[in-house]
Amino acid sequence: MPNIPTRFEALRGGFKAFFAPPPEGVTRLTVGEPGFDTPSNVTNAMIDAVKSGDTHYTRGEGRESLCATWAEYLQHRWNIPVTGEGIVMTPGAKQALLYAMMVALDRDDEILLLDPAWPTYAEQAVLVGAKPISVPCIQPSFRPDMVALENAISHRTKALLINSPNNPTGAVYTPEEIQNMVDFAIRHDLWIISDEIYAELIWNGTPHISPASLPGGFERTLTVMGPSKTHAMTGWRVGVLAATNEVANLVGRIQGNTCSHIPSFIMPAAEVAAKEWDSVGEFRGDYIQKRKRMMDLIEQIPLLNAGEPEGAFYLMVDVRNTGMDAITFAARAMEEACVQVIPLEGIPGGEGYIRLSYAADDDVIEEGLKRLGEWLGNQ
Numbered sequence: 001m002p003n004i005p006t007r008f009e010a011l012r013g014g015f016k017a018f019f020a021p022p023p024e025g026v027t028r029l030t031v032g033e034p035g036f037d038t039p040s041n042v043t044n045a046m047i048d049a050v051k052s053g054d055t056h057y058t059r060g061e062g063r064e065s066l067c068a069t070w071a072e073y074l075q076h077r078w079n080i081p082v083t084g085e086g087i088v089m090t091p092g093a094k095q096a097l098l099y100a101m102m103v104a105l106d107r108d109d110e111i112l113l114l115d116p117a118w119p120t121y122a123e124q125a126v127l128v129g130a131k132p133i134s135v136p137c138i139q140p141s142f143r144p145d146m147v148a149l150e151n152a153i154s155h156r157t158k159a160l161l162i163n164s165p166n167n168p169t170g171a172v173y174t175p176e177e178i179q180n181m182v183d184f185a186i187r188h189d190l191w192i193i194s195d196e197i198y199a200e201l202i203w204n205g206t207p208h209i210s211p212a213s214l215p216g217g218f219e220r221t222l223t224v225m226g227p228s229k230t231h232a233m234t235g236w237r238v239g240v241l242a243a244t245n246e247v248a249n250l251v252g253r254i255q256g257n258t259c260s261h262i263p264s265f266i267m268p269a270a271e272v273a274a275k276e277w278d279s280v281g282e283f284r285g286d287y288i289q290k291r292k293r294m295m296d297l298i299e300q301i302p303l304l305n306a307g308e309p310e311g312a313f314y315l316m317v318d319v320r321n322t323g324m325d326a327i328t329f330a331a332r333a334m335e336e337a338c339v340q341v342i343p344l345e346g347i348p349g350g351e352g353y354i355r356l357s358y359a360a361d362d363d364v365i366e367e368g369l370k371r372l373g374e375w376l377g378n379q
Contacts, residue, residue, distance in 0.1 A: 011123055012346070027368040028340045029356045032167065032314065034232040036283060042231055045272045049265035058264045060256040061248065062089030066267045069274045070225075070240050077277060078199065079213035080223060085245040088252055089262050089270060093197050093226040093239035098124050099251045100222040100241060104191035105130035109158040111193075114144055115349030116316075118167045118195075122347075133157070134348035140307050142169035142316075144177050149184055159191040160184070162211060165198040168344060168355040169316050170309025172202050178209040182217045192221040200230045200277065202311040203288050212242070219244055227273035229312075238262060238270045287313060290358040290365060297369035303376050313359040316344070320352040322376060330354060337375035339368050 061067060068084035075082065090096040097120070105111060107129035113121050115134045122132035135152045138145045149160070162181060164173040173181075185192050192211045199208045212221040223242040228234045241251055255261065262270070294315055298306045305318040319329045326343035333339045344350025358365060 008127075011126060012119065026334065026338045026340050027364055027371060029360060029364070029368045030340050030342050031359070032357055033234040033359060034229060034283070034313075035359045035361060036232050038232045038236070039276070041276070042227075042233070042269045042272050046265055046269040049268045054265045054268070056264060058261060058267070060261045061087065061252040062261065062270075063267050066271045066274075069271050071242070073274045073277055074210075074223070074225070074242055078196075078208065078210045080210050080242060081218055082212070082223075082242045083245065086243055086248045088241045088248050088255060089267070090239040090241055090255065091259055091262050092237040093195070093224050093228060094120060094124075095237075095259075096224040096226070096239040096241040097121070097193065097195065098127065099254055100193045100224060101125055101128045101130065102254060103222060103243075103247055103250060104159040104193060106158070108156060110154060110156045111159040111161060112149060112152055112157060112190075113161050114163070114166075116142070116168060116344055116347050116353070117161070117349075118163065119347050121161055121163075121195075130158075131156070136349055137169070137171075139349075142166065142171040142307075144173060144181060146180055146184065149181075153188055157188065157190060159193055161193045161195065163195040164208070165202055165311025167198065167312055168314050168342075168350070168353075170307075170312050170314050172204060172206045172208070172310040174206060175209045178211055179214060182211050182214045185211075185220060186216045190220065192217065194221055194223045196223060196225050197229055198312040199225065201287065201313060203284075203291060204308075204310040206310060222247065227270065227277075230277065231273045233269075233273065236266060236269070238266060238273075287359070290360070290362065291315075293362065294356065294358040294365050294369065297365070297373070301369070301373045301376060304372070313357055315356045315358060316350075316353050317341075317356055318352060319354055326350070326352055326354050333372060333375065337371045339371050339375075 067087035070087050071082050071084045074080040101124045109130045110133045111125050112133050112135050125132040135148050194211045211217040212223050226239040298304050303321045306315050326345035330341050330343040342355040344353040
């Protein structure tokens, strides 16, 4: 049998193993998606498109009107000076991230990741033959450590990945921190891959600043966004990559030689989502209430500790006082407390932590934390 390329041998599945539906009776605090359905106007746009026969090949990057609408959103909402020609609609933000890695990194190049980082980043770097470099954040706030970034630079460093609001930490980087990282990238002539999928989900009042909106940032930044988290469209697989026209043209050719384009009948729905970006607004108070409730319940469990998440919908919980590592904790929580959580033991900077999602129904949050508290109280 022919050999598989060696760079794939150690490829991991990220959090995949913990997203599988658990056995009946297990409370899930794992899924990173909104706890509401896709808005009906978005869904209806797709249904109308299918009924009208919009099921054929079209422009690979996405129809001109769709790309122009997303460019307008990025311009007006986040001050990114992108045009419709600089937009590529991708089958999910993950695919946009992979394209960004392909553009920014050659074999044996290095990309700096602020850890703990979503595990897909490191695995995608490996997919393109590059090397992810873990740069620890300042704990317990999980702020970027500029000294650590400077110390991590080598002659092979070609890119820096920024994710704010952050998964899994919930940290939202301040305007000053974003500016410092853009200055750092300019100083070392790096690409910036900016994952901004949670940009609309900030709870502490910190303004979201896109690196591409700052002087010297746009020409080196590959911005990744999409409606998955704002419009509960995770299963629709719609992502957005925004860049200079030159880079977007290259990404369009990559996509044309791989998946052609996102489904044509989804494009009208994605255009509606871009026009009505504030769908999360009506759920903002609900998210904030769920976050507070989960934090209050965690505080009632003596062996668990968690900082206040500033954005997204995740809570990083320190389980080290239980005497268990995160993997053991997650396995026993599933088996003994019937609660599914995500251990962060396998990612740099996540040792001793689990991730909980508060994008869940109130009764699920209540029941899950009640079970964990009773289980740990009996240890």
